[in-house]
Amino acid sequence: MATEVLVPTLGESITEATLGEWLKQPGDKVAADEPIASLETDKVSVEVPSPVAGIMGQHAVKVGDTVEVGAMLATVEAGDGAAAAAPAPQPAATESAKSAVPAGGDQPAPAAGGYGNHGATPIDSDAPAALSPSVRRAMLEHGVDPATVKGTGRDGRITKEDVATAASSRPAAAPAAPVAPATPSVAASTGRKEERVRMTRLRQTIAKRLKEAQNTAAMLTTFNDVDMTAVIEARAKYKDLFEKKHGVRLGFMGFFVKAATMALKDIPSVNASIEGDEIVYHDYADISVAVSSPGGLVVPVIRDAQDLSVAGIEKTIGDYGKRAKEGTLKMDEMKGGTFTISNGGVFGSLMSTPIINPPQSAVLGLHRIEDRPVVVNGQIVVRPMMYLALSYDHRLIDGREAVTFLVALKNAIEDPTRILIDL
The missing domain is CATH 3.30.559.10 (Chloramphenicol acetyltransferase-like domain)
Known part of the structure; x- marks a missing residue:
């Protein structure tokens, strides 16, 4: 039996929010009250907890979509994940991989929602723990892949300090990077570049x-x-x-x-x-x-x-x-x-x-x-x-x-x- 996850009451006079990121993907095991999504309101980011324990079902909205209070975000399927997790992840992963290419293209994927990293799925079910909005932003700023960061926070969560440490340790491998641009000289001759990033709800407000x-x-x-x-x-x-x-x-x-x-x-x-x-x-x-x-x-x-x-x-x-x-x-x-x-x-x-x-x-x-x-x-x-x-x-x-x-x-x-x- 599936339980609907609804947009919670966000505060006085706030009727809608923007889906900032999914902290859980379809097929992931979730505990009761565990955050599964992050919403951006006019003032702060709000984590949405799962009302029950079970397996994460399908997402009803995409990152960057505007949702109203009371609207359905996703479903959580009943079960402990032992039996359901085996068949569920493969079709879900295949569908997300198919939808990722037309939705994001080569580069705009991370910019569309403002939170991605380098692929269609910013953080997968193998990650040690879900990333908070502030940690996600820090990773974007430093260009750090979450898979390369070891979390030292509670329950193995990655903290901003972990991101900063990972970013500061990268220069050792950086000298090899300049060799790559030397071969494709075309990239250097393409001229100026632009990047379009959707304004966050906070910045819009x-x-x-x-x-x-x-x-x-x-x-x-x-x-x-x-x-x-x-x-x-x-x-x-x-x-x-x-x-x-x-x-x-x-x-x-x-x-x-x-x-x-x-x-x-x-x-x-x-x-x-x-x-x-x-x-x-x-x-x-x-x-x-x-x-x-x-x-x-x-x-x-x-x-x-x-x-x-x-x-x-x-x-x-x-x-x-x-x-x-x-x-x-x-x-x-x-x-x-x-x-x-x-x-x-x-x-x-x-x-x-x-x-x-x-x-x-x-x-x-x-x-x-x-x-x-x-x-x-x-x-x-x-x-x-x-x-x-x-x-x-x-x-x-x-x-x-x-x-x-x-x-x-x-x-x-x-x-x-x-x-x-x-x-």
Whole structure:
């Protein structure tokens, strides 16, 4: 008897998703609650578990297809696989091999769904364990064949560290590669090459939301700079004790998030949003922190940041950053948010005009710290300076309020004691 595997409920207001990859192939043995497929939603990747134990049946949809909540993805046949596995794999493998040639051609096969490797079946039933979405992306980035990687994770699963290790060990065999192009000189003379890769649902959503923000909000950016001397000295003095006590490194984001919550309290319109013809003011600060993931920028939310200490903020950010790279952030962790902080400085950005994250009305952009000459008490001195950029919806926030917010933030960072005594 076959059991249907349906697209699960994906979260509030999310009605559809894209099939990112199949973690199990027809004929594979599956356990109850074992992930058999990965779905890409507007925000995160979601693994779909098998409702029962048995043998993986036929796939009802292809990688890259859009599916709605409640739609059938596949079937799971009853049984332990001892008898059914013998006849099933050969016809299934033959059918997949036949369909692979017209569907993918020579090169587009991996690009069509964004997850394949070098063949029609990205990972077969002989693999030690199914690959998570983040590991799959890492393999694509490094060009690593999963069959050559030994998994060190739980139940023999391949981790991103395993992929990185396999990629770093390849250069020993690389010198032989240049010999091959020497014979077919035609390949070198064919000219420029192009590759077309389908946009992930996350990237499509990012593009759509950012463009909507530009089309809807009356966006304006105001700049200021901040002397980072005091924060750098405090961090250097206490970072070891801080890490020993709290188990997390002391960074700059903890100071900025805490200072921002204080400034938002003083300038509530920066923490507000527009809904129809009403302004919604929030008496709490849910700070969205932009972090990078293999699939693009994601913005998890630090709930009630105004009530957290610098240590609590750093722990939350560290956890979000780690799980963003692993692709294990939950949808609830990225919903809501009243104000966003984006740190382009970690990538070397000197200055930028960040785009607000609707329905929020403002976003703070942090940039790299750079030694610059400044005048202090009539003397030219060299100080570590950072540019701050506040992009805001001018329909709600006036220039005076934007400047006042930045000045309040600047004062708190240049004199961290203000954070301690709430000044």
